[in-house]
Every structure is written in C-alpha cells, then in structure tokens.
Amino acid sequence: xxxxxxxxxxxxxxxxxxxxxxxxxxxxxxxxxxxxxxxxxxxxxxxxxxxxxxxxxxxxxxxxxxxxxxxxxxxxxxxxxxxxxxxxxxxxxxxxxxxxxxxxxxxxxxxxxxxxxxxxxxxxxxxxxxxxxxxxxxxxxxxxxxxxxx
Amino acid sequence: xxxxxxxxxxxxxxxxxxxxxxxxxxxxxxxxxxxxxxxxxxxxxxxxxxxxxxxxxxxxxxxxxxxxxxxxxxxxxxxxxxxxxxxxxxxxxxxxxxxxxxxxxxxxxxxxxxxx
Numbered sequence: 253x254x255x256x257x258x259x260x261x262x263x264x265x266x267x268x269x270x271x272x273x274x275x276x277x278x279x280x281x282x283x284x285x286x287x288x289x290x291x292x293x294x295x296x297x298x299x300x301x302x303x304x305x306x307x308x309x310x311x312x313x314x315x316x317x318x319x320x321x322x323x324x325x326x327x328x329x330x331x332x333x334x335x336x337x338x339x340x341x342x343x344x345x346x347x348x349x350x351x352x353x354x355x356x357x358x359x360x361x362x363x364x365x366x367x368x369x370x371x372x373x374x375x376x377x378x379x380x381x382x383x384x385x386x387x388x389x390x391x392x393x394x395x396x397x398x399x400x401x402x
Numbered sequence: 403x404x405x406x407x408x409x410x411x412x413x414x415x416x417x418x419x420x421x422x423x424x425x426x427x428x429x430x431x432x433x434x435x436x437x438x439x440x441x442x443x444x445x446x447x448x449x450x451x452x453x454x455x456x457x458x459x460x461x462x463x464x465x466x467x468x469x470x471x472x473x474x475x476x477x478x479x480x481x482x483x484x485x486x487x488x489x490x491x492x493x494x495x496x497x498x499x500x501x502x503x504x505x506x507x508x509x510x511x512x513x514x515x516x517x518x
Contacts, residue, residue, distance in 0.1 A: 264427035268404070271425075273454075289487045296458050300426040364463035368495070372459050375494035 255320040262306030262315050262332075270298040272318055274328055277319045281326040282398020291395060293330070294376040298330035298391040305334035305402040306387070325379070325394040333388040404428045407435050415511050416444040421453035424461030432461070436468035436479075445477025448510045457488050462495060471500065478502070478517075480510045 254276050260266040268401040274295040275288055283291060295317070302315040316331045370391070374380050384390075405428035406421040424432060439447065445454040450466065451457070480502040483489055492498045504510035510518055 264425075267426050268423065289490075291455070293491065295456060296425060298454075300460060304428060360430060364459060368463070369459045372491065372494055391513060 255318055257319075258317045259314040260317075261309060262303040262313070264300070264303055264341065267296055267299045269300045269304060270315075271293075274319060278326050278328075279394070281319075281321055283326045283395050288393050290376040291326075294373045294393050295328055295330065297373050298328075298374075298393065300390070301391070302330055302332035302371045304334045309334035321397050322394070324397055326393065326397040327394040329334055329390055329392045331388060331390040335388065405431055409439065410458065411444075412507070413447045413511055413515070415514055416447065417452070417507055417511075418447060418449045420449060423456035424426055424454060425456060425458050427459045429460040429464045433464045433467060436464065440468070440471045440475070440477075441517070444497060445472045445475040447477070447479040448504075448507060449479065449480055449481050450507055451483040451488055452485070454483070454488055457491055459491070459495070461466070462491065462497060463481070465501070466497070469507055473481055478514065480504060480514065482510050484509050502505055 257384045258270060260270060262271055268367055270294050278288055278291045288356045292341065293360075299315060299317070306313055306315060310333055313333045318327075318331075318371075339343070370382065373393060379392075379394040381392040382389065383392070383394060404422050405424060406419075408419040410417055410419075417437070420432065420434065422428065428487065436447070449468075465479070465481070472479050482504050484505050485490075489498070489503070491500065498501070502510070502513060504513060
C-alpha cells in the first residue's frame, strides 16, 4: 500500500479529521476491525499532543501524519515541528504535573500530567517509538495489517 | 454533531448527559459545564457517558478536573458507562479505580444515596 500523508493546520478541530482518515486507511490496509478503535484513539492522542505543541511554539506550521504498510504492519507516524525536550512515554506518564493550559481541557494546575497522552498511546499500540530532536517530535505507532493476518 | 450536552436534576443529584465525541476540540465545552454546575453549588454529579462515541485523554482530564472540583466541596462525580471501547481508556490509565462507574443513571444515583 502506498504511503498516505496528511498535513493539517494545528487546530483542535482538525484532530477528528485526522482520526477518521487514519481509521479509514487502517481499514483499507487490513487492520483487524477489533483494533480500529485503538488506531483511532492512538492517532487522536498523538495528533492532540502535536497540535498543542504547535499552538505553543509554531502555530503557523502544519502537523504531519504518514500512514503506510511496512513489514506486515500498518505504521502511522505523527510528526510535529515544535522544539521540545526529549520525551519518553513511561517517563512522561510519571512526570510532575504540568502547568495549566488553556483551551484543551486542562484546568489550572493540570488534572492530567503532561505526557499522559503518550502513556495512553503506549497502552494502545504494542509498538510505539518516540523520536525527539531539537526540531520536533515524531510518534511512530504500528499495528498488524492484513499481510500479517494472512 | 461533535458534542451534545444536557443536564437535569434527579433526587438532588445533577445528571449530565453527554452525547458525541469528547476530544481536544470538544472537551472545553464539557469542562465549562462542569465548572458552571459546581459554581452553582452542584457537588453531587453523575456524568452519563452512554452516548459518548469517543473519549481521549483530554476528556479524561476534564472528568478528573471535575472530580477534583466537587471533592473540594466533599462532593462526588460518578460515571455511567457500559461501552467497552470507552471503558478501555479508563482501564489503560487506571482511572477505573478513581471513578465510580455504573451501568445506569438510576444505579449511580442509588449508589450515591447509599453513601450518605
């Protein structure tokens, strides 16, 4: 299956669109129906994280999603261009509470620790890799595709 | 329709009906409603999630924030949810141990009354 790429302005309203596209491409790739909810949720979490990072650091730059089949797996990579310190899903889940943020459901003092979304992704995809560089963060997730099932 | 919200009082408990998707775009509306209800001295809340089609960590943050606010007034916030795909994110995050989760609104209300 050829790679499908989507870029979108970092607006919360577009995260749903990204979820829907990823789910559709995953279904076409042959990801089992029982896993599509996980794909939808994981991609949504990654996109939400990227959107928030862009809104704080580079609101004019788009968030990028790549979807493809590799080695019998459906692979999704969500990349942002916001400079951030290195993050790791496990470390992020236990990080101290972040500062309050406006507009995305975090109250002042943060009801949910920073990086919680990455921890959720780790619980949904058995293969998650987070690559953090000075120019941005890429979250790569994969699920078994039709080739693996056959 | 992304998110539809409604609320009503039953037996002294404010029930919030949520329908649609709770994500980074729609969660602020739910957050505002919960804050408004608490500001109006409603500290016993039940959030009915039976018609929620999607919930992510942003939505979880709103619910946890609501729980913190009512607990500051010795109140409680319980959930109604039987959908496995919604319950899954509560299980992944361990929040099934934080929230009271019931199968129906009546059961949630009965549980609250028995706690008093």
